[in-house]
Amino acid sequence: MNKDWSEKNKQIQMLLGKKATYEEGIKLLIEFRQELFQQITYIVNGFPKEAFYQMPYGGAKGYHSKTLAYSIWHIFRIEDIVAHSLIQNDEQIFFSGGYQEKMGTKRITTGNELKGEQIADFSKELDVPVLYEYAEAVMQSTNALLQKLDYRDMHRKFEEADKERLIESECVGREEEANWLITYWCGKNVLGLIKMPFCRHWIMHIEAMQRIKNRLCVLARKGVDPIAYCGFSCNHCFLGQWCGSCRTDYNACSFATCTPDKVCPNAACCRSKKIDGCYECEELETCEKGFYTPENDGANAAKAQAMFIRKHGKKAFLGVHNKLHEKYEFAKTQEILGQDMYEGLKILEETYDI
Numbered sequence: 001m002n003k004d005w006s007e008k009n010k011q012i013q014m015l016l017g018k019k020a021t022y023e024e025g026i027k028l029l030i031e032f033r034q035e036l037f038q039q040i041t042y043i044v045n046g047f048p049k050e051a052f053y054q055m056p057y058g059g060a061k062g063y064h065s066k067t068l069a070y071s072i073w074h075i076f077r078i079e080d081i082v083a084h085s086l087i088q089n090d091e092q093i094f095f096s097g098g099y100q101e102k103m104g105t106k107r108i109t110t111g112n113e114l115k116g117e118q119i120a121d122f123s124k125e126l127d128v129p130v131l132y133e134y135a136e137a138v139m140q141s142t143n144a145l146l147q148k149l150d151y152r153d154m155h156r157k158f159e160e161a162d163k164e165r166l167i168e169s170e171c172v173g174r175e176e177e178a179n180w181l182i183t184y185w186c187g188k189n190v191l192g193l194i195k196m197p198f199c200r201h202w203i204m205h206i207e208a209m210q211r212i213k214n215r216l217c218v219l220a221r222k223g224v225d226p227i228a229y230c231g232f233s234c235n236h237c238f239l240g241q242w243c244g245s246c247r248t249d250y251n252a253c254s255f256a257t258c259t260p261d262k263v264c265p266n267a268a269c270c271r272s273k274k275i276d277g278c279y280e281c282e283e284l285e286t287c288e289k290g291f292y293t294p295e296n297d298g299a300n301a302a303k304a305q306a307m308f309i310r311k312h313g314k315k316a317f318l319g320v321h322n323k324l325h326e327k328y329e330f331a332k333t334q335e336i337l338g339q340d341m342y343e344g345l346k347i348l349e350e351t352y353d354i
Helices: 003-016 019-046 049-053 068-088 099-103 117-125 128-148 151-155 160-169 176-186 190-221 265-273 299-312 314-327 341-353
Strands: none
Touching (some): 019 128, 049 068, 049 117, 068 128, 068 160, 099 128
16 A cells, blocks of 8 residues: 555544544545545546556456446445445435436446456446546535534444345445445444545555556557657656656646647647657747746756757667766756756756766
């Protein structure tokens, strides 16, 4: 488990267990859930439709053997069922928000009963933007529930009638792989449900999503030019695990995810001009598009790298980056190249000559 997330989870569970610190625990839990949800947002905003039904670890044991779409579905169907059908005994967001019709699926279960290709086929059915909308609605609804609950509610247990209600809802599959969930949930008190479906369950599946996403990026970049259109080295980028390169459909660069069509302005411009990269453009030094926007503190460092490629070529550029990373510890090139493109170019060339 992610060490930082594990520590936060432990802290939250400790705080929730004591009346004096319960409210602080709820506050931190909601903040942590928002932090975790941001990881889902990054993936949804940065990856193409086909990424959500791929199974790069199909056949493996563990949550990473699923798909990205299935993982989102599973996290939030469980939370919706537990929060509404079990704890509050009211209508699930899935039904009240009309999400079954919006997503175009007949399935209403958690998906535990699905195996192998069934998971991939089901994932293909789902409208990912609507699935994301549903997930966000469930998160917000649960956050509102958490704020309403009192410490006295934490010790509330569930009865046979609660169990029967879940069975009758048919939201949990009758198969052996799924029906154990009802007994598991009803065997916990409210505090136990908050700790698992509303927190730790998120961590386990979002970590699995990161693994799936990282593997898809590696596969997407295989055999692809490691130099980005703007002049960055994808091999050395701190977003390397997140991004599959602007030369593929798995582009998760910030300037791609911020645009409506998910295409970086630098990439779009180069393609329209039919050039290999910004380093082939005569407007490079004065350009203010995409990554080169003046408000971006890495704009001139990026230009310096593109200017170096124009003068010395890609092979030399990758070699210089190797040397820089051997000599310095840094995440972003502007930390080394500074804010002046010509000074940045000078640093690169001095490194090249070493």
